[in-house]
Amino acid sequence: MALAPVVKSLADITPHYIGENRSVRLAVLSGPADGSGTTVVLEIWEPGGSQPDNSHEASTETFVVLRGTARxxxxxxxxxxxxGDVIVLPATSVHHIVNTSESERLYTITVMENDGGFADLILTGPEAFLDAADAAVLGAVLTPA
Structure with missing residues:
Protein backbone atom coordinates (compact mmCIF):
# COMPACT_ATOMS: atom_id res chain seq x y z
CA MET A 1 0.00 0.00 0.00
CA ALA A 2 1.24 3.50 -0.86
CA LEU A 3 2.01 5.95 1.94
CA ALA A 4 -0.27 8.96 2.28
CA PRO A 5 1.27 12.38 1.71
CA VAL A 6 1.93 14.59 4.72
CA VAL A 7 -0.24 17.71 4.75
CA LYS A 8 0.25 20.47 7.32
CA SER A 9 -1.23 23.87 8.01
CA LEU A 10 1.01 26.77 8.95
CA ALA A 11 -1.11 27.04 12.11
CA ASP A 12 0.24 23.60 13.13
CA ILE A 13 3.90 24.61 12.80
CA THR A 14 5.85 26.08 15.72
CA PRO A 15 9.03 28.02 15.02
CA HIS A 16 12.02 27.84 17.33
CA TYR A 17 15.20 29.69 18.10
CA ILE A 18 18.57 27.96 17.97
CA GLY A 19 20.58 28.48 21.12
CA GLU A 20 20.72 32.00 22.53
CA ASN A 21 20.14 33.72 19.17
CA ARG A 22 16.77 35.50 19.27
CA SER A 23 17.15 37.34 15.96
CA VAL A 24 16.24 34.37 13.71
CA ARG A 25 13.18 32.14 14.01
CA LEU A 26 13.16 28.76 12.22
CA ALA A 27 10.03 26.72 11.46
CA VAL A 28 10.54 23.17 10.17
CA LEU A 29 8.07 22.67 7.32
CA SER A 30 9.23 19.13 6.54
CA GLY A 31 12.04 16.83 7.54
CA PRO A 32 12.93 13.45 9.01
CA ALA A 33 9.75 13.28 11.12
CA ASP A 34 7.85 13.38 7.81
CA GLY A 35 9.95 10.62 6.25
CA SER A 36 12.38 12.90 4.40
CA GLY A 37 16.17 13.05 4.62
CA THR A 38 15.96 16.66 3.42
CA THR A 39 14.73 19.40 5.73
CA VAL A 40 12.74 22.42 4.53
CA VAL A 41 12.55 25.42 6.86
CA LEU A 42 10.88 28.83 6.92
CA GLU A 43 13.48 31.20 8.38
CA ILE A 44 12.57 34.66 9.63
CA TRP A 45 15.27 37.20 10.50
CA GLU A 46 14.36 40.27 12.52
CA PRO A 47 15.68 43.61 11.18
CA GLY A 48 19.47 43.49 11.46
CA GLY A 49 19.30 39.86 12.61
CA SER A 50 21.94 37.29 11.74
CA GLN A 51 23.02 33.73 12.25
CA PRO A 52 26.36 32.92 13.81
CA ASP A 53 28.96 31.34 11.55
CA ASN A 54 27.96 27.73 10.91
CA SER A 55 28.95 24.82 8.71
CA HIS A 56 27.47 21.49 7.65
CA GLU A 57 29.92 18.70 7.01
CA ALA A 58 27.85 16.74 4.49
CA SER A 59 24.96 19.06 3.65
CA THR A 60 24.41 21.56 0.89
CA GLU A 61 22.13 24.39 2.10
CA THR A 62 19.92 26.35 -0.29
CA PHE A 63 18.15 29.61 0.62
CA VAL A 64 15.31 31.09 -1.45
CA VAL A 65 14.63 34.72 -0.50
CA LEU A 66 10.89 35.40 -0.31
CA ARG A 67 11.00 38.92 1.12
CA GLY A 68 13.65 41.29 2.41
CA THR A 69 17.33 41.92 1.74
CA ALA A 70 20.37 40.05 3.00
CA ARG A 71 24.10 39.68 2.79
CA GLY A 84 13.60 35.87 -5.78
CA ASP A 85 17.31 35.23 -5.29
CA VAL A 86 18.56 31.73 -4.57
CA ILE A 87 21.92 30.98 -2.95
CA VAL A 88 23.41 27.50 -2.68
CA LEU A 89 25.99 27.12 0.07
CA PRO A 90 28.32 24.16 -0.43
CA ALA A 91 28.87 21.50 2.20
CA THR A 92 31.72 22.39 4.59
CA SER A 93 31.53 26.13 3.84
CA VAL A 94 31.60 28.38 6.91
CA HIS A 95 28.69 30.74 6.37
CA HIS A 96 26.11 33.06 7.84
CA ILE A 97 23.38 35.39 6.55
CA VAL A 98 22.57 38.88 7.81
CA ASN A 99 19.29 40.76 7.32
CA THR A 100 20.57 44.07 5.93
CA SER A 101 17.33 45.94 6.59
CA GLU A 102 16.96 48.06 9.71
CA SER A 103 13.15 47.96 9.53
CA GLU A 104 11.94 44.89 7.60
CA ARG A 105 12.08 41.18 8.33
CA LEU A 106 13.91 38.81 5.99
CA TYR A 107 12.08 35.61 4.97
CA THR A 108 13.63 32.58 3.32
CA ILE A 109 12.72 29.03 2.52
CA THR A 110 15.79 26.99 3.38
CA VAL A 111 16.46 23.50 2.07
CA MET A 112 19.04 21.41 3.92
CA GLU A 113 20.10 18.45 1.83
CA ASN A 114 21.11 15.51 4.05
CA ASP A 115 19.50 16.82 7.24
CA GLY A 116 22.39 15.75 9.49
CA GLY A 117 20.40 16.55 12.64
CA PHE A 118 19.37 20.07 11.54
CA ALA A 119 15.64 19.54 12.18
CA ASP A 120 16.35 18.13 15.65
CA LEU A 121 18.61 21.09 16.44
CA ILE A 122 15.76 23.44 15.54
CA LEU A 123 12.97 21.49 17.24
CA THR A 124 14.84 21.23 20.55
CA GLY A 125 15.41 25.00 20.71
CA PRO A 126 13.21 27.43 22.63
CA GLU A 127 9.78 27.95 21.08
CA ALA A 128 9.14 31.17 19.18
CA PHE A 129 6.03 32.49 17.40
CA LEU A 130 4.52 33.18 14.00
CA ASP A 131 2.42 36.29 13.60
CA ALA A 132 0.02 37.48 10.89
CA ALA A 133 2.84 39.26 9.01
CA ASP A 134 4.77 35.98 8.86
CA ALA A 135 1.76 34.04 7.63
CA ALA A 136 1.02 36.65 4.97
CA VAL A 137 4.40 36.04 3.36
CA LEU A 138 3.25 32.49 2.62
CA GLY A 139 -0.28 33.56 1.74
CA ALA A 140 -1.65 31.82 4.83
CA VAL A 141 -3.94 32.93 7.62
CA LEU A 142 -3.24 32.09 11.25
CA THR A 143 -6.27 31.59 13.41
CA PRO A 144 -5.99 32.67 17.06
CA ALA A 145 -5.58 29.82 19.55
Missing part, protein backbone atom coordinates in the same frame (compact mmCIF):
# COMPACT_ATOMS: atom_id res chain seq x y z
CA UNK A 72 25.37 36.10 2.67
CA UNK A 73 28.91 35.29 3.79
CA UNK A 74 30.37 31.95 2.71
CA UNK A 75 34.06 31.40 3.40
CA UNK A 76 35.73 34.40 1.72
CA UNK A 77 32.73 35.12 -0.57
CA UNK A 78 29.99 37.71 0.00
CA UNK A 79 26.72 38.03 -1.93
CA UNK A 80 23.87 40.52 -1.59
CA UNK A 81 20.42 38.95 -1.88
CA UNK A 82 16.86 40.13 -2.47
CA UNK A 83 13.42 38.65 -3.22
Missing amino acids: AHSDQHVADLGP
